[in-house]
Amino acid sequence: MARLASLGASPDPVAKKVTAVEGVSVNAQVYEAIKTAILSGQLRPGVKLIHQELAQRLAVSRTPVRESLERLYQEGFVTRIARRGFFVAEIDEDEARELYELREALELFALRLTTVRGLSSADLRGLESFNKRYRQLLRDDSTRERMLVDRDWHLSLAALANNRVLIRMLESVFERLILKIRVDGYRTVRGQEALNEHLAMTQALRDENWDSAQKLLTSHIRGARRRLVSHLADLAD
DSSP states (O other): OOOOOOGGGSSSTTOOOOOOOTTOOHHHHHHHHHHHHHHTTSSOTTOEEOHHHHHHHHTSOHHHHHHHHHHHHHHTSEEEETTTEEEEOOOOHHHHHHHHHHHHHHHHHHHHHHHHHOOOHHHHHHHHHHHHHHHHHHHHTOHHHHHHHHHHHHHHHHHTTOOHHHHHHHHHHHHHHHHHHOOTTOOOOOHHHHHHHHHHHHHHHHTTOHHHHHHHHHHHHHHHHHHHHHHHHHHHO
16 A cells, blocks of 8 residues: 655656555545545546556556545546546536535635634734735745635634534535636636735734625625636636
């Protein structure tokens, strides 16, 4: 079995051989290897996932590959077409809209829970640290890294609600959105605007202006949804 090496170190997107790791099953490692390759964009939407090829690259039998692909299919990361096999999932406008609607519902519910609990100075410092990191990445023009820091800011805010089930659901939504957003030609070009919105939301939370914080968060998420749906509509034309 195997601890899997870094995908970025090889031109082969799933060139990660598996060696024994105590407490980690082969199935779990194969699943993580394929999922990581999808989420990192190394296995692009629409790519066919062939059992034998994946098994050879990972140096495992076809059984854990087959079970991993079934799990990824159930989670929406791959699609299965009768008599053709598995493919990396592609997004459409309806799914993008639904994911963002779910994200909005979860984040606003978390914020309402947080308003009851209240915020500490340490909570606010955590959000501010992500703002500082985002500003640095803006100077470096690091698009993908900004996307991940943006995700972490929102997850950090939602985590203040102290609801682990909610966070797990939101993490799953973000995983799928990051996969889906990484379609050809899409760029997060509004970096400074997004940072300004994060700063405004952080200030509203610092001032305990919960109504403003909720309105800002709603507008922020809906703006991101509109941009992705519009981009997908352009691709469909």
